[in-house]
Amino acid sequence: MKPLHPVCRLTAVMTVLICLMFSRSITAVGAGLLGGLVCLGLLCGAKSLFKALFGSLAFSAAVSVIDPLFSHRGMTVLLFVNDRPYTAESMLYGLMLGLSLSGATLWLTLCRRLLTDREILCIFGRISPKLAMTVSMTLGFIPRLIEKQKRIRSAQQWAGLFAGSSPTDRLQSSAAVFMACVAWSAEAAAGAARSMDSRGYGTHSVTYSDSRRLRRADLVFLTVQTGFTAAAVIFMALGGNTDFYPTIVFGRYEPLLTAAVTALCLPAIIFLAKEDIQWKLYTSKR
Amino acid sequence: MPSRRAVLALVVCLGGICAGCAIFGETAAVWGICSAAVLICGYFFDRFEKRDTPSGDIALTAVMTALAVAGRLIFAPVPAFKPCAAVIILAGIYLGAEKGFAIGALTALISNFYFSQGIWTPFQMTVWGLTGLAAGLLGDKLKKSPAALAFFGGAAGLVYSVSLDVCSMLWLGGGFSAERFLGLTAASLWFTVSYMVSNVIFLLLFVRPSARVFGRLRDKYGPGR
Amino acid sequence: MKKKDLIFFGVCGAVAALFIFTADIKTPGEYYALHPAEISEDGAYVKLTIDCSSVAKKDKALPDDGTMLTGSYALASGESVYDITARVLHYENIPFDVSGGKAVYIDGIGGLYELDYGAESGWIYTVNGTAPDINCGEYKPLSGDEIEFIYVDSYYKGAGR
Numbered sequence: 001m002k003p004l005h006p007v008c009r010l011t012a013v014m015t016v017l018i019c020l021m022f023s024r025s026i027t028a029v030g031a032g033l034l035g036g037l038v039c040l041g042l043l044c045g046a047k048s049l050f051k052a053l054f055g056s057l058a059f060s061a062a063v064s065v066i067d068p069l070f071s072h073r074g075m076t077v078l079l080f081v082n083d084r085p086y087t088a089e090s091m092l093y094g095l096m097l098g099l100s101l102s103g104a105t106l107w108l109t110l111c112r113r114l115l116t117d118r119e120i121l122c123i124f125g126r127i128s129p130k131l132a133m134t135v136s137m138t139l140g141f142i143p144r145l146i147e148k149q150k151r152i153r154s155a156q157q158w159a160g161l162f163a164g165s166s167p168t169d170r171l172q173s174s175a176a177v178f179m180a181c182v183a184w185s186a187e188a189a190a191g192a193a194r195s196m197d198s199r200g201y202g203t204h205s206v207t208y209s210d211s212r213r214l215r216r217a218d219l220v221f222l223t224v225q226t227g228f229t230a231a232a233v234i235f236m237a238l239g240g241n242t243d244f245y246p247t248i249v250f251g252r253y254e255p256l257l258t259a260a261v262t263a264l265c266l267p268a269i270i271f272l273a274k275e276d277i278q279w280k281l282y283t284s285k286r
Numbered sequence: 287m288p289s290r291r292a293v294l295a296l297v298v299c300l301g302g303i304c305a306g307c308a309i310f311g312e313t314a315a316v317w318g319i320c321s322a323a324v325l326i327c328g329y330f331f332d333r334f335e336k337r338d339t340p341s342g343d344i345a346l347t348a349v350m351t352a353l354a355v356a357g358r359l360i361f362a363p364v365p366a367f368k369p370c371a372a373v374i375i376l377a378g379i380y381l382g383a384e385k386g387f388a389i390g391a392l393t394a395l396i397s398n399f400y401f402s403q404g405i406w407t408p409f410q411m412t413v414w415g416l417t418g419l420a421a422g423l424l425g426d427k428l429k430k431s432p433a434a435l436a437f438f439g440g441a442a443g444l445v446y447s448v449s450l451d452v453c454s455m456l457w458l459g460g461g462f463s464a465e466r467f468l469g470l471t472a473a474s475l476w477f478t479v480s481y482m483v484s485n486v487i488f489l490l491l492f493v494r495p496s497a498r499v500f501g502r503l504r505d506k507y508g509p510g511r
Numbered sequence: 512m513k514k515k516d517l518i519f520f521g522v523c524g525a526v527a528a529l530f531i532f533t534a535d536i537k538t539p540g541e542y543y544a545l546h547p548a549e550i551s552e553d554g555a556y557v558k559l560t561i562d563c564s565s566v567a568k569k570d571k572a573l574p575d576d577g578t579m580l581t582g583s584y585a586l587a588s589g590e591s592v593y594d595i596t597a598r599v600l601h602y603e604n605i606p607f608d609v610s611g612g613k614a615v616y617i618d619g620i621g622g623l624y625e626l627d628y629g630a631e632s633g634w635i636y637t638v639n640g641t642a643p644d645i646n647c648g649e650y651k652p653l654s655g656d657e658i659e660f661i662y663v664d665s666y667y668k669g670a671g672r
Contacts (some may be wrong), residue, residue, distance in 0.1 A: 021320075021405070021457075023314045064592040070466045071459065073553045075654065076588055082535050085551045088482070097458055108403040117399060128335045134348050134388070138396055141352035142359075149360065172491065176381075178369065179495040182353060186503050189349040193342035200340045237309040245553050 001271045005218040007120035012221075012268045013111040015229040019261045020103045023232070024241040027252060027258040035265025039110055042272040052106055053145035060098030067094030073245040093244045103195045125208025132208050137192070141185070148184055153177045224267060232260035295482040299325055313457040323408035327415060330387045337384070342507065345384050347392075350377040359400060367480060370397070371442055372488035374414055375421040379429060380500040383422025390418035409453045417442045432493055437491040443481035447474060539587040547584045547595075547602050555586040555654035559599055561620055563662040566628050579605065579621050592636060592647040592658055593617070615648030623662055632664040 001009050020032045033056060041049035067090060068074075069081060074089030117139055125132035156162070162173045240257030243249040251257070303321050307314040350373065357369040374393060378386025394410040404410075421438065422430065428435045451470045459466050471478075525599065543549075550556040562581025573579075574636045584599050593615045600607045608619040617634055625633030636647050637659045643650050652658060 001444075021316060022310050024312050070469045071463065072465075072551060075553050075555050077539045077551065077554065078383075080537040080539060081409040083537075083542070083546075085554065087553075089553075104405045108405070112399075112402060128331060130335050130339070130344070131331055131388075134344055134351075135392060135396065137345065137348035138351045138355070138392065139399075141349055142356055142396075145352050145356045146359065149356065171487070175488070175491040176495075178357065179492060179499070181356075182492075182496065183499045183502075185349045185353055186346070186499055190342065190503070190507050192348075193340075193345040196341035196345065233309060237311075241312060 001114055001275070003217070004271070005212055005214055006123050006219060007214070008218050008225075009114045009220045010111070010120070010123060011225050012264075013114065014023075015225050016107050016261070017104055018229060018266050019232050019264060020100050020107070023236050023257065023261070024096065024101070025236075025254050025257055026092065026242050027250075027254060028240070028261045029096055029100045029103060031258050031262045032265065033099050033106065035262065035269060036103055036106040036110060038104060038269050039265070039272055042269065042276050043110065043113055056099070056102035056106065059102050060095055063098030063101070064091050064094040066168065067091070067097060075245075075247050089244045089248060092248060096242070096244075122208070122210040124214070125210060127207040129206040133206055141188075144188075145181060145185060149177060150180050151181055152180050152184075156180075185231050221267060225264065228260050228264045231259060232264065235260055315413060315459075315461055317321075319453055319456055320408060323412040327391055327408065327411050330384065330391070330415060330419070333384060334388050336413075343381075346381060347388055350381065350385075350389050350397065351392045354389065354398070355397045358393075358397045367484040369484070369488040369492075371414065371417060371446070371481070371485050372439065372492055374418045375435075375439060375442060375485075375489065376426075376496050378418035378421030379425040380496070381422070382425075383419045384505065386418030386420075386422035387415040388418075390414035390416070405457075406450060406453065409450060413446050414448045417446070423497060431496070435489050435493060436486045439485035440482040443483075443485040444478060447478035447481055450474075543585050543587055544598055544602070547599050548582060550583060550585045555588070557586050557595060557652050557654070558583050558657040559596065560657070560659045561605075562659055563621075565622055565662055565664050566623070566632070569628070570623075572622060586652065586654060590651065592638070592650045592652055594648075594653070596647065596658070596660070611646070613648070614646045616641045616646060617660070620660065620662075625645050633659055633664065634662055636660045 001012075009173070016032055016035065020029055023029065037049055037053055039057070040052050044082075068086045069084075071090045071093065072085050074087030074093075075086070076088040077085045078088055078091075079086040101271075118136075121132045121136055156177055161176065162170065164170070164173075184215065235253040236256040238253050239255035240251045242251055242254065299321075303318065306312040306321065310317045354370045354373040354377075357373055361368050370393060374386065374390045377389045381389070391411040391414060394407060394414050398404065398407050398410070422443075424438065428438055448471070451467060451474060454470050455463060455467045537545075550564065558581075560581040561579040561588045562577055563573055563579060567573045567575065567577035580599070580603060582599075584594055584595060593609075593664050596617070597607070606619075607617055607621070608624070610616050610618045617636075620634060623634075635642055637643075638652060640657075
């Protein structure tokens with residue numbers, strides 16, 4: 001999905017996330033999860049797909065079995081645990097919760113795959129450049145810090161710091177190494193501040209530069225996604241959610257809600273499938 | 287006298303929250319906490335953005351955030367023993383309340399880049415940000431007495447765990463459900479206790495060296511740091 | 512399967528086993544036998560009344576207003592009228608007798624038997640005011656139904672039919 005602007009990719013993920021989080025309809029949540037699995041399969045291969053599928057099903061089953069212990073509504077009682085009803089409707093509600101949570105986690109890992117850190121910063125750089133600058137500085141510092149920590153640790157080890165073997169000694173030694181990192185970082189920060197000053201920080205407002213502009217394809221994508229999200233929200237409000245208690249009743253607009261959620265996942269699937277097919281077609285056959 | 291823009295923003299936010307609660311009937315609680323988290327973070331980030339911060343403050347904020355994240359990464363193998371919150375509290379004490387919020391929120395955001403973004407990211411951001419904020423507000427008292435600092439650290443760990451439990455309960459149940467809350471609290475008891483204990487331990491370990499480090503910073507690079 | 516995974520599954524299994532052994536698990540039938548009147552939130556229930564008013568005045572042993580039993584009782588899924596009535600009568604210590612094998616017929620409740628007051632007297636049951644065509648062992652009530660067992664001393668003029 002590289003040709004699309006980062007905002008589009010982020011929107012694709014966030015809109016599905018909104019639908020998964022706020023709808024209480026089993027079929028819609030299942031559709032969102034399924035869409036995420038297909039995207040993951042197209043992006044990362046069949047092995048990840050099966051791992052994610054297995055994980056999601058296992059998690060949903062676990063929640064489905066555990067949730068009725070805490071929620072006692074519903075008409076069809078299967079068992080009485082500690083004199084409290086364990087109902088089939090609560091199991092289905094737990095199943096929906098499990099599907100929704102694993103779907104959300106899946107789409108968030110997809111987001112991580114679709115967008116790099118720099119692109120996420122690009123999006124937020126337009127809104128609050130100073131914050132984006134701080135975040136990019138932090139992201140740059142972290143590997144240096146970890147490297148420095150390893151160096152300090154090995155140096156101190158050879159100087160005899162980690163002599164004691166009891167947990168308290170080890171904790172204190174680690175803490176000493178960490179404090180050395182803190183001291184080093186504070187000095188490094190002062191140096192960074194000086195270099196920022198020398199580059200003219202403070203003389204004008206901070207701007208974040210990025211060369212990507214929104215093209216027509218991006219605008220079309222954004223409109224389509226927003227339109228389907230609005231449709232999904234409207235269907236949710238009109239009554240697309242499943243009523244679980246006292247008995248399972250599917251909402252009047254539930255098929256439409258499921259269709260809207262599927263439509264939300266489709267653009268991402270189409271793009272990823274197209275790229276996958278193009279890749280397979282263009283690789284040399286020899 | 288609040289500016290017209292601020293009043294307009296407030297009206298829009300309240301309107302959005304009410305509209306959401308009306309639309310999302312059953313999941314109104316989820317909408318409520320999500321929008322609360324987003325609004326709190328947004329408000330403080332906006333203040334950070336609009337303020338005139340010298341370059342040294344920005345660099346120091348970035349560095350403290352990097353330290354907290356690196357702390358979480360280094361201690362990743364150990365399940366719930368993390369110096370994250372301790373670093374945020376100390377940074378809040380020595381750098382002020384607003385920087386403390388920014389450091390706390392950004393730590394949550396960035397460390398989730400490295401692990402994986404969970405659904406609880408906005409809530410983690412808000413709670414850690416508020417921890418940094420509170421540490422900054424109570425800074426003087428906490429500097430004077432290590433016992434108060436230890437107590438604050440324990441309380442911060444407890445509040446973090448309980449807030450996440452409350453958010454989970456509202457998310458899963460769509461309303462207040464005492465049984466679910468007790469179930470979640472019992473399930474995360476191990477984490478709650480270890481957050482509190484690790485906070486206290488790391489705070490006590492770091493308090494004197496950090497007083498030295500920050501004092502030296504102030505002496506070397508000027509007051510107000 | 513790494514060691515970490517084994518430990519995780521081991522702990523889960525131990526917790527599950529602990530739970531199954533310490534928690535008190537009953538089927539709905541067992542629970543309702545002990546607490547028939549406890550209707551859970553959203554639970555299915557029926558209103559059961561046993562009415563012998565047609566002959567109450569003729570026997571001092573029967574209650575004056577003719578109502579032996581009235582109340583709302585929980586209904587387990589798939590239960591017939593006979594199942595729930597038998598359970599409630601057991602719980603309330605009201606003796607009753609049945610005849611017939613598969614086609615169950617309750618011929619006596621609380622000491623009052625069919626044919627006690629004439630060739631046409633006996634117990635009939637109605638659901639929501641009308642008497643169903645099938646015996647009470649096969650009729651499965653829905654939640655909210657009102658079941659009445661009425662002692663009639665004149666069958667062809669009695670309620671329903």
